[in-house]
Amino acid sequence: MELTLLGTGAPAGLPRPDCPCAACARALGPEARAATSLLVDGTLLLDLTPGAAFAAARAGHSLAGVRQVLLTHPHEGPPVEVPAGLPQPARVPDGRELALLTGHRVRALAMDAPGTGYAVTGPDGTRLLYLPPGGAPAGLAGPVEPYAMVVADVVGRPDAVARLRAVGALGPATDVVAVHLDHEVAPGAELRRRLAAAGARAVPDGTTLAVGAYDEVPDVPRRTLVLGGARSGKSVEAERRLEAFPDVLYVATGGTRGGDTEWAARVAAHRERRSGSWQTAETCDLVPLLKEEGPPLLIDCLSLWLTDAMDAVDAWDDAEWASGGERALRARVQELAAAVRETRRTIVAVSNEVGSGIVPATASGRRYRDELGRLNVAFAAECEHVLLVVAGQALTLRG
Numbered sequence: 001m002e003l004t005l006l007g008t009g010a011p012a013g014l015p016r017p018d019c020p021c022a023a024c025a026r027a028l029g030p031e032a033r034a035a036t037s038l039l040v041d042g043t044l045l046l047d048l049t050p051g052a053a054f055a056a057a058r059a060g061h062s063l064a065g066v067r068q069v070l071l072t073h074p075h076e077g078p079p080v081e082v083p084a085g086l087p088q089p090a091r092v093p094d095g096r097e098l099a100l101l102t103g104h105r106v107r108a109l110a111m112d113a114p115g116t117g118y119a120v121t122g123p124d125g126t127r128l129l130y131l132p133p134g135g136a137p138a139g140l141a142g143p144v145e146p147y148a149m150v151v152a153d154v155v156g157r158p159d160a161v162a163r164l165r166a167v168g169a170l171g172p173a174t175d176v177v178a179v180h181l182d183h184e185v186a187p188g189a190e191l192r193r194r195l196a197a198a199g200a201r202a203v204p205d206g207t208t209l210a211v212g213a214y215d216e217v218p219d220v221p222r223r224t225l226v227l228g229g230a231r232s233g234k235s236v237e238a239e240r241r242l243e244a245f246p247d248v249l250y251v252a253t254g255g256t257r258g259g260d261t262e263w264a265a266r267v268a269a270h271r272e273r274r275s276g277s278w279q280t281a282e283t284c285d286l287v288p289l290l291k292e293e294g295p296p297l298l299i300d301c302l303s304l305w306l307t308d309a310m311d312a313v314d315a316w317d318d319a320e321w322a323s324g325g326e327r328a329l330r331a332r333v334q335e336l337a338a339a340v341r342e343t344r345r346t347i348v349a350v351s352n353e354v355g356s357g358i359v360p361a362t363a364s365g366r367r368y369r370d371e372l373g374r375l376n377v378a379f380a381a382e383c384e385h386v387l388l389v390v391a392g393q394a395l396t397l398r399g
Contacts, residue, residue: 001104001122001211002041003149006055008205009033010133010182011073023183030204031187036179038130038151040120043102045069045086046130053083059206068100072132073115091116111135119147126212129169133180136160142167146174148212154178154200155185158244161198162277166246175214176200193394196220198244221385221399222346227353227376228389235300237389238350245346247295248278251286253304284308290339290347302351306368306375309333315371316364333375340382351376353388 007013014033015024027033035049039056042065049055056063069082069089082088092098092108094116099105103123108116115132122128127145131137131152136159144167152160155178164170178200185191195201199220203209224241228234242248278298281289284305289297299305313328314320340347355373360366380386385399 001120001124001126001128002208003128003151003211004039004056004059004061004208005151005177005179005203005205006037006039006052006059007034007049008036008179008181008202010180011035012182014181014183014187016183019183021183023186027183027187033181033205036133039063039066040104040128041102041122043067044100044104044106044120046118046120047072048080048082048086048089050080055205059208061208067102068098068106070098070106070118071116072118072130073135092118110138112138122211128211129164131157131160136163140164140167140169142169144169146171148173149175149177149209149214151177151179153180154195154198154244155191156180156182158198158240159277161200161244162246165244166277173215173217175209175211175217177209178202190394193396194240197241200244220346221383223340223343223383224348224385224387224399225376225380225383226348226350226387226389226394227380227397228350229353229357232389233392234350234352234389236392237387237394238298238300238348241348242296242298242346245296246277249289249295249297250278250280251289251297251299252280252282253284253286253299253301253308254282287335287339290336290343290345292345294345296346296348299347299349302349302375302379303354303372305336306372310368310371315367318363321367329371330374333371333378336375337378337382340379349379349383351379 013035015027034051034055036047037049037052038046039061042061045066048069053063063083063086066086069087071089071091092106094108094110097105097107105121107119109119111117113135115135117131117137120128127147129147129150133153134156136157140163147169150164150170154161161170176199178195181202185194191202226234226238309329309332313325315325315329354369360369386397388395388397
């Protein structure tokens with residue numbers, strides 16, 4: 001089965017008309033995208049968009065062989081004129097299957113938002129899933145045979161990808177192609193980096209893909225360290241890296257701090273951002289979690305883990321530090337680093353980068369700064385991917 005992406009953008013396209021944002025200003029050349037429309041084997045058109053016939057011609061195809069046009073969602077903007085010779089667009093009712101004379105079978109999937117998803121099985125038996133913008137499958141129950149390709153709104157609805165992974169519909173060899181791309185993420189390197197973390201990719205308009213033939217599925221890093229200063233966006237970046245995965249365990253190392261309203265507000269903001277399918281564990285006992293089998297871990301953050309570890313060895317007292325506290329703390333850090341090296345779980349950890357700031361005025365403050373730097377070095381050495389977040393922008397240090 002062959003798929004040509006006549007467009008890969010949001011309904012309004014990219015750049016959006018008359019939008020002055022930086023992302024739209026950079027959406028030039030191959031980064032410019034028409035509204036998403038898919039041509040399957042030259043016979044099935046999924047979503048009719050303005051200029052579809054010209055887009056097909058530019059890609060070296062014709063719409064003359066199209067026998068069925070199916071819609072997933074009502075497009076914003078002016079009505080789209082049906083080109084001469086094309087059948088009238090239709091929509092398959094949820095749960096129903098349409099059999100085409102060409103040998104394709106199309107089953108409509110119910111969404112949790114307005115629109116229809118389509119599972120297409122080609123004459124050769126390969127399976128493609130196409131989801132509308134802003135939608136995720138509703139009522140999925142596993143196990144489901146993995147699709148060869150999933151074409152979906154990965155940026156807008158990463159939880160849709162997580163739902164498919166949870167029931168087995170998205171496997172290790174599934175080619176995940178992001179469409180309905182809008183101006184929420186800057187095009188180019190930032191978009192590619194964000195999609196790779198979800199195990200997905202984007203392709204330019206007009207690209208033709210062989211469904212089931214792609215063997216370069218992005219390798220999602222198993223261990224990632226996200227560094228950054230205060231309010232740099234490091235926690236948001238860490239959460240984004242796992243939002244396309246189900247059943248994440250969020251490990252909060254800061255505790256509850258009863259009576260501290262400012263801390264309670266921070267915790268509430270973090271919880272509001274998390275997926276509803278994630279679980280939370282409030283603990284600094286990280287080594288047992290790393291040794292266990294289980295879903296991905298998001299550890300936020302190592303800075304507070306270090307505070308707890310230094311409290312445990314009384315590292316703030318100079319005499320205790322000199323008489324064994326330093327050795328005890330280094331042993332704890334080595335134990336944690338060894339657990340990271342040996343873990344089979346996917347982990348994303350957050351830590352503060354404090355070495356570039358003002359030198360603390362107290363000996364204990366300088367001790368904490370130095371030990372956090374050593375902890376970050378030890379942890380980063382065991383990670384395939386290390387990021388530094390500055391002003392909300394993620395810079396890749398490794399991976």
